[in-house]
Amino acid sequence: MTKRFAGHVAVNDLSLAVPSGVIYGLLGPNGAGKTTTIRMILDIFIPDEGSVRLFGGVGTAREHSARVGYLPEERGLYRKMRVMDVLVFLAEMRGLERRVARERAAAWLERLGLAAWRQRRIDELSKGMQQKVQFISTVLHEPTLVVLDEPFAGLDPVNAQVLKDVVVELRQSGTTVLFSTHIMEQAERLCDRLCIIARGRKLVDGSLADIKRTSTGQHVTIGFDGDSGGAAGVLGDATIVKKVDHYGRYAELELAPGADPQRLLRALVESGARIARFELVEPSLHKIFIDLVGPADAAEAEGGAA
Amino acid sequence: MSKVWAVARREFVERVRSRWFWISSALVPVFFAAVVLLPTVLTEASGTKRIVVVDGTPPFGAKVADALSEGRVFRASHVAAASGVVDSLVAEVGAKRLDGVLVLPPSFLDDGAAEYRASNVSSLRDVEELDRVLGQLGTEVRLERAGIDPALLARTQLPINLTTNKISGSQTTGESSKQSFSLAYFMGITLYTVILMYGVNVKSSVLEEKTTRIVEVLVSSVRPFALLLGKVLGVGAVSLFQLALWGAAGRALLHERAALVSRITGLSAASDLFQVPTVSTETGAVFVAYFLGGFFLYAAMFAAVGAMSSSEQEAQQAQQPIVLVLVLAFVSMFALLGDPNSNLSIALSVIPFTSPIAMPVRWAAGDLPPTELGVSLALLAVAIVGVTWIAARIYRVGILMTGKRPGIRELARWVRAG
Numbered sequence: 001m002t003k004r005f006a007g008h009v010a011v012n013d014l015s016l017a018v019p020s021g022v023i024y025g026l027l028g029p030n031g032a033g034k035t036t037t038i039r040m041i042l043d044i045f046i047p048d049e050g051s052v053r054l055f056g057g058v059g060t061a062r063e064h065s066a067r068v069g070y071l072p073e074e075r076g077l078y079r080k081m082r083v084m085d086v087l088v089f090l091a092e093m094r095g096l097e098r099r100v101a102r103e104r105a106a107a108w109l110e111r112l113g114l115a116a117w118r119q120r121r122i123d124e125l126s127k128g129m130q131q132k133v134q135f136i137s138t139v140l141h142e143p144t145l146v147v148l149d150e151p152f153a154g155l156d157p158v159n160a161q162v163l164k165d166v167v168v169e170l171r172q173s174g175t176t177v178l179f180s181t182h183i184m185e186q187a188e189r190l191c192d193r194l195c196i197i198a199r200g201r202k203l204v205d206g207s208l209a210d211i212k213r214t215s216t217g218q219h220v221t222i223g224f225d226g227d228s229g230g231a232a233g234v235l236g237d238a239t240i241v242k243k244v245d246h247y248g249r250y251a252e253l254e255l256a257p258g259a260d261p262q263r264l265l266r267a268l269v270e271s272g273a274r275i276a277r278f279e280l281v282e283p284s285l286h287k288i289f290i291d292l293v294g295p296a297d298a299a300e301a302e303g304g305a306a
Numbered sequence: 307m308s309k310v311w312a313v314a315r316r317e318f319v320e321r322v323r324s325r326w327f328w329i330s331s332a333l334v335p336v337f338f339a340a341v342v343l344l345p346t347v348l349t350e351a352s353g354t355k356r357i358v359v360v361d362g363t364p365p366f367g368a369k370v371a372d373a374l375s376e377g378r379v380f381r382a383s384h385v386a387a388a389s390g391v392v393d394s395l396v397a398e399v400g401a402k403r404l405d406g407v408l409v410l411p412p413s414f415l416d417d418g419a420a421e422y423r424a425s426n427v428s429s430l431r432d433v434e435e436l437d438r439v440l441g442q443l444g445t446e447v448r449l450e451r452a453g454i455d456p457a458l459l460a461r462t463q464l465p466i467n468l469t470t471n472k473i474s475g476s477q478t479t480g481e482s483s484k485q486s487f488s489l490a491y492f493m494g495i496t497l498y499t500v501i502l503m504y505g506v507n508v509k510s511s512v513l514e515e516k517t518t519r520i521v522e523v524l525v526s527s528v529r530p531f532a533l534l535l536g537k538v539l540g541v542g543a544v545s546l547f548q549l550a551l552w553g554a555a556g557r558a559l560l561h562e563r564a565a566l567v568s569r570i571t572g573l574s575a576a577s578d579l580f581q582v583p584t585v586s587t588e589t590g591a592v593f594v595a596y597f598l599g600g601f602f603l604y605a606a607m608f609a610a611v612g613a614m615s616s617s618e619q620e621a622q623q624a625q626q627p628i629v630l631v632l633v634l635a636f637v638s639m640f641a642l643l644g645d646p647n648s649n650l651s652i653a654l655s656v657i658p659f660t661s662p663i664a665m666p667v668r669w670a671a672g673d674l675p676p677t678e679l680g681v682s683l684a685l686l687a688v689a690i691v692g693v694t695w696i697a698a699r700i701y702r703v704g705i706l707m708t709g710k711r712p713g714i715r716e717l718a719r720w721v722r723a724g
Contacts, residue, residue, distance in 0.1 A: 042526040043526060044522055044526055062525075062528070062529065065526065065527035068527075072519050072522040072523060075519070076518025076519045077518065077520060078520065079518070081320060085320075089312065089316050093309060093312065093524055093527045093528060094527055095309075
């Protein structure tokens with residue numbers, strides 16, 4: 001599908017297939033078109049070209065709204081409403097009966113430690129509590145597809161853990177979870193499948209293992225113990241090292257085609273560097289992401305994550 | 307459809323539950339009571355006055371003192387006239403031990419001249435009461451002197467009771483001219499206030515959902531038009547509920563007005579500009595029809611304003627043209643009351659944007675040909691459909707847009723889109 005806004009193309013000929021029952025990550029730097037893609041999936045925006053099909057059949061996300069849960073990127077609830085009323089209302093919008101919604105909401109509030117707050121107004125809650133309430137509202141109607149736009153952004157570590165647990169639990173119960181993020185570590189740990197997009201285009205998609213396999217070349221992680229000696233010179237040798245990501249006490253590198261890792265290790269030892277760790281690894285998702293997206297966009301993404 | 311209902315119910319419950327709703331429900335009747343009662347109460351609030359009648363024509367003075375004491379204005383005693391009595395009583399008034407002195411000279415029954423000396427002689431109530439008692443008793447005495455039995459005279463007097471009744475379509479409506487005026491006046495004020503107030507409510511509601519981004523979640527499960535419809539219906543129901551509360555309070559107040567005034571001031575309210583209006587079924591129907599029409603028309607526009615703005619300040623600016631039209635309709639009410647059948651009045655009551663206020667005012671103030679009413683209602687209905695169509699399109703695009711408020715050209719593009 002394609003979506004254009006005044007003057008620019010937000011999403012360009014993007015094609016996604018999300019199998020049911022998996023956790024699917026939509027990765028990309030800021031402005032890559034993640035939110036626009038999600039909005040098109042949810043029938044909030046209509047694609048200029050192409051179409052969205054849900055649950056293997058016809059019908060828009062709005063027609064299937066009882067089976068879809070959505071957590072938008074920018075959070076917000078009715079500030080003057082009471083917690084329980086907000087939850088019941090939003091569940092009603094998803095076609096749930098009021099009585100059922102009330103019971104389930106009570107159970108969820110209990111589980112997330114908000115039982116005492118059910119009759120309080122939203123604006124009396126802390127930000128973290130509001131995020132929990134909004135998350136409850138996303139899954140209260142027990143959807144089979146949950147779409148989370150940057151769910152971990154702005155969460156404190158405790159809430160992030162709660163959210164992660166719930167996401168994993170949803171998958172175990174057969175729910176499909178589609179979420180967007182620019183935090184690679186989370187995606188790497190959570191996703192069964194993922195898609196990396198930049199500037200509105202798909203760069204790669206598939207399972208994490210597939211993506212790592214297709215990324216060519218041998219990768220080495222090196223840890224230095226204090227003095228890195230003349231290591232910088234060795235790492236700069238284009239006959240051995242193709243690409244390097246040097247953090248000072250730690251470096252990730254891709255070997256030049258045909259280069260022998262043993263030769264690199266010998267050269268490093270001879271240069272006087274003290275090696276704490278030398279490991280042949282598959283590349284991290286982070287590394288793949290930066291290689292694919294390009295340093296400029298990646299820097300932007302990292303800036304956004306900070 | 308059940309989702310439209312859910313949206314409407316949320317609007318209704320949250321609004322009726324708010325403190326603001328009950329404050330405005332209570333404040334308006336209080337304000338109304340103040341307007342109706344205060345002028346009378348303020349001039350009359352001085353309480354019972356102690357006065358002495360200096361009697362130059364015994365035993366007439368004693369009768370006057372008794373009659374005055376029977377009312378609630380004065381507590382009167384009497385003394386026989388003698389030299390120095392008036393001076394010493396005036397000294398008492400100066401010392402504030404007495405409120406006033408009524409001097410009846412010996413010639414009173416011949417020429418009716420009397421004198422009231424008091425610290426405060428500007429109270430209309432006091433003077434009216436003195437006039438009434440002296441006139442009545444003086445007339446009785448003079449009739450007796452002329453050999454006429456006052457009871458006979460009372461029997462021969464014909465009390466005039468002229469009632470004015472408005473004729474509507476050759477049928478008497480039971481609404482008098484004073485009532486018509488006050489009814490038209492209050493209908494105009496109420497329509498203006500409620501349409502503006504609840505129109506702004508719709509705008510705030512749209513804006514809240516937009517700025518908190520709840521609207522994204524909502525729009526992914528209901529069509530934007532259904533959301534807009536539910537919102538307008540919910541807020542409309544709140545406004546009708548509030549109108550009903552005001553109506554009940556106002557009715558009770560007007561009904562009990564005479565009793566209230568006399569309890570507070572001690573006098574029966576003789577002449578009022580604002581009489582208790584009898585609202586005929588037709589008038590009630592016209593009022594409700596135009597209220598609903600006006601509300602839907604303006605609510606749609608206010609919703610569009612909320613959707614195209616991204617902050618309360620922006621919305622304040624964007625709503626100016628709409629408020630201006632509404633104020634114009636309200637102000638024109640005074641011209642309408644002066645001459646309900648001028649060309650201007652007719653135009654105002656047919657043009658859809660002013661008719662919701664102008665037409666009920668004209669209807670209440672005077673007779674109206676049914677064709678005019680029909681044309682006005684038809685145009686209003688057409689305008690509602692047209693304006694809602696445009697507003698819904700602006701709403702649909704606007705609620706998902708962020709950033710700068712769109713210009714006219716941008717808006718036109720929104721309306722044309724899909």
